Amino acid sequence: MYHKNHRRQFKFEAYWADEVEAKQIIEKGWEKQVHGSWIHKWKAKLQHCTTLLKKWSREKFSNNKKRMEALHAELNEKQLRWDENHVKIKCITQEITKTGAREEQYWHQRSKIKWLP
Structure with a gap:
């Protein structure tokens, strides 16, 4: 109860x-x-x-969802001028990967919880 x-x-x-x-x-x-x-x-x-x-x-x-949206928007903007932003693009890509892995780990841990009726 x-x-x-x-x-x-x-x-x-x-x-x-x-x-x-x-x-x-x-x-x-x-x-x-x-x-x-x-x-x-x-x-x-x-x-x-x-x-x-x-x-x-x-x-x-x-708020991982908003963080991911912001990172993807920033990545799209930086990719318009790849030659100037290649270092920043690499950093953003790494942050997207790290944030995505964290989110995946969060939901994996939640999937192991035994829910009570």
């Missing part, structure tokens, strides 16, 4: 593992000074990491 105060369970996104920033965020979250028993410290640090990762992910990956 769904309750209004029910929070979505935290899930580590597989594509975060490819991001250097994710490791830095986890290290920062784990450095938090907490007092109490070891289990309380562990739980508080884990919660802090969770909060930091969610915030970072929302800011960095909030």
Whole structure:
């Protein structure tokens, strides 16, 4: 049964593992000074990491569809003058590939979730 105060369970996104920033965020979250028993410290640090990762992910990956559209539009514009923009075209193409792979990994991870009726 769904309750209004029910929070979505935290899930580590597989594509975060490819991001250097994710490791830095986890290290920062784990450095938090907490007092109490070891289990309380562990739980508080884990919660802090969770909060930091969610915030970072929302800011960095909030709208992949719009990002892809913008990258494709920029690529189309740069390809009109290939000779002047070949370096930029390569960078945009790499970013499109990376963003597409991230999106594919996201949906692959979601396909493994066992949905409840």
